[in-house]
Amino acid sequence: MARILIVDDQPHLREFFAQELTDEGHKVVGIGDAESARRYIENSKPDLVLLDLYLNGFEGWNVLQDIKHKDPQTRVLIVTAYDSYANDPRVSQADGYWVKSFVDFDKLKRKISDILERKPDSRFEEIKIEGAPLVGGIIMHGPIGR
Amino acid sequence: MSEHKEWKKAVFIAVMIGGIVGLFYLSFPYMQYRHAIYRMLFYLPLVLGSFWFGLKGAIYVCTVVLILYLPYAIGQSQGSALEMLHQILEGILYVLIAVILGLLVEKERKRHRDLLRAEKLAAVGRAVSEVAHDMKTPLMAIGGFAKQVSKKLAQDDPNQEKLAIVIQETARLESMVKEMLDFGRPLEIQPTNTCLNELVLNTIEVAKPMAREAGVVLKAELDPSLPNLLMDGSRVEEALLNLIANAVQASPAGECVLVTTTQDRGGVVVKVADRGDGIGEEQRENVFHPFFSTKKGGTGLGLGIVKKIVEAHGGEVFFSPNGKKGVTFTVWYPFREARMY
Numbered sequence: 001m002a003r004i005l006i007v008d009d010q011p012h013l014r015e016f017f018a019q020e021l022t023d024e025g026h027k028v029v030g031i032g033d034a035e036s037a038r039r040y041i042e043n044s045k046p047d048l049v050l051l052d053l054y055l056n057g058f059e060g061w062n063v064l065q066d067i068k069h070k071d072p073q074t075r076v077l078i079v080t081a082y083d084s085y086a087n088d089p090r091v092s093q094a095d096g097y098w099v100k101s102f103v104d105f106d107k108l109k110r111k112i113s114d115i116l117e118r119k120p121d122s123r124f125e126e127i128k129i130e131g132a133p134l135v136g137g138i139i140m141h142g143p144i145g146r
Numbered sequence: 147m148s149e150h151k152e153w154k155k156a157v158f159i160a161v162m163i164g165g166i167v168g169l170f171y172l173s174f175p176y177m178q179y180r181h182a183i184y185r186m187l188f189y190l191p192l193v194l195g196s197f198w199f200g201l202k203g204a205i206y207v208c209t210v211v212l213i214l215y216l217p218y219a220i221g222q223s224q225g226s227a228l229e230m231l232h233q234i235l236e237g238i239l240y241v242l243i244a245v246i247l248g249l250l251v252e253k254e255r256k257r258h259r260d261l262l263r264a265e266k267l268a269a270v271g272r273a274v275s276e277v278a279h280d281m282k283t284p285l286m287a288i289g290g291f292a293k294q295v296s297k298k299l300a301q302d303d304p305n306q307e308k309l310a311i312v313i314q315e316t317a318r319l320e321s322m323v324k325e326m327l328d329f330g331r332p333l334e335i336q337p338t339n340t341c342l343n344e345l346v347l348n349t350i351e352v353a354k355p356m357a358r359e360a361g362v363v364l365k366a367e368l369d370p371s372l373p374n375l376l377m378d379g380s381r382v383e384e385a386l387l388n389l390i391a392n393a394v395q396a397s398p399a400g401e402c403v404l405v406t407t408t409q410d411r412g413g414v415v416v417k418v419a420d421r422g423d424g425i426g427e428e429q430r431e432n433v434f435h436p437f438f439s440t441k442k443g444g445t446g447l448g449l450g451i452v453k454k455i456v457e458a459h460g461g462e463v464f465f466s467p468n469g470k471k472g473v474t475f476t477v478w479y480p481f482r483e484a485r486m487y
Binding site: 010012013016019020081082083084087100101102103105 | 286316321
């Protein structure tokens with residue numbers, strides 16, 4: 001079980017990802033804007049961040065840079081509709097890149113497992129949300145609807 | 147150019163030629179210096195003919211001028227060999243200029259057409275790309291939620307069948323979107339040492355389930371002496387898979403799609419022959435155009451992508467009727483300096 005943060009401005013997709021990943025046994029938090037995501041990551045240090053690049057323009061790139069700048073150990077998997085950025089040099093900062101596709105969703109699950117397996121155990125810790133409350137975020141612990 | 151305008155231009159040139167020839171016949175034969183000027187005037191309709199109608203126009207003007215002027219020139223000839231030679235050389239020069247002008251104009255027109263086409267394709271590509279990206283997210287939500295609902299329902303629930311259709315159709319739309327994105331983006335080729343025969347066999351393996359479903363048999367006749375080539379294997383496979391998929395879809399059940407490899411014109415040739423209904427005369431010109439499709443539910447981008455991939459490798463793709471039944475698509479990849487053994 002890992003704590004996964006989904007940063008995507010599309011609420012339906014956040015909900016879909018959350019459902020799939022909670023079914024896999026993960027604790028999932030969904031956030032829809034860059035600023036809240038930055039705050040949450042800083043306070044709660046999730047095990048993995050699924051980051052959409054398209055957040056209010058391409059703010060996702062800046063979020064990625066900020067996350068890695070503050071803590072290079074934070075695992076980030078880029079989840080985007082744009083496969084054209086797969087070879088962008090900035091992608092090298094992230095731990096993975098996945099192009100949104102419901103047909104290939106199992107590939108995402110495998111990628112998540114691979115990244116989490118690479119992760120040092122010391123990074124697993126309790127969720128602590130400090131500072132300002134989340135804006136535009138949803139928090140789901142355990143399967144939705146239970 | 148509208149037909150009406152073309153006629154006006156043709157009539158203008160004809161009147162101009164008639165006027166110049168008239169000047170010869172209406173002037174006194176001894177006015178040699180004036181005749182020299184009149185002969186130069188013949189270049190005017192030639193330039194206009196080439197400019198407005200290309201090589202065809204230049205040849206027409208040249209022929210008409212020679213036919214109208216020659217009887218006068220022969221009639222006025224004093225019989226001097228030098229004068230005859232002069233007239234002949236001037237005639238040859240006129241024909242040469244007509245051909246050169248016509249060819250240059252044709253070349254320039256082609257360049258202009260290609261440029262317009264490239265600009266149009268780039269604009270279409272950008273628009274397609276934008277639309278496709280916007281479609282990806284809702285498609286993922288539709289297909290994803292449908293899967294989740296399906297998982298929660300009992301296997302024998304009557305709604306399972308409907309959900310299966312939603313999932314299947316969303317998957318089809320997603321692959322269409324992928325095709326649109328492939329078409330919209332500039333192609334990056336990452337060449338590696340590739341055995342084309344092996345690639346063909348792999349692609350046939352990938353296409354087999356689709357062929358089986360359509361009741362079509364896939365066959366390969368491969369040239370074992372084919373050298374390895376430096377090419378982007380995954381892109382070449384994508385192009386071939388597109389051609390095989392089209393051939394399978396075009397062929398009626400029980401027929402066979404034949405894939406062959408050979409060497410020709412300093413390169414390798416891959417042919418995909420089907421036994422379908424062929425391509426109608428009126429459709430041939432549009433086959434490689436984006437969004438042209440005769441298939442229900444097709445994006446019409448598949449062959450455009452094939453062309454893009456083949457041309458990125460410096461190759462060519464074309465098609466020809468396959469005897470009385472079907473079509474053969476031929477792809478030629480050059481060896482170039484990149485040839486490896």
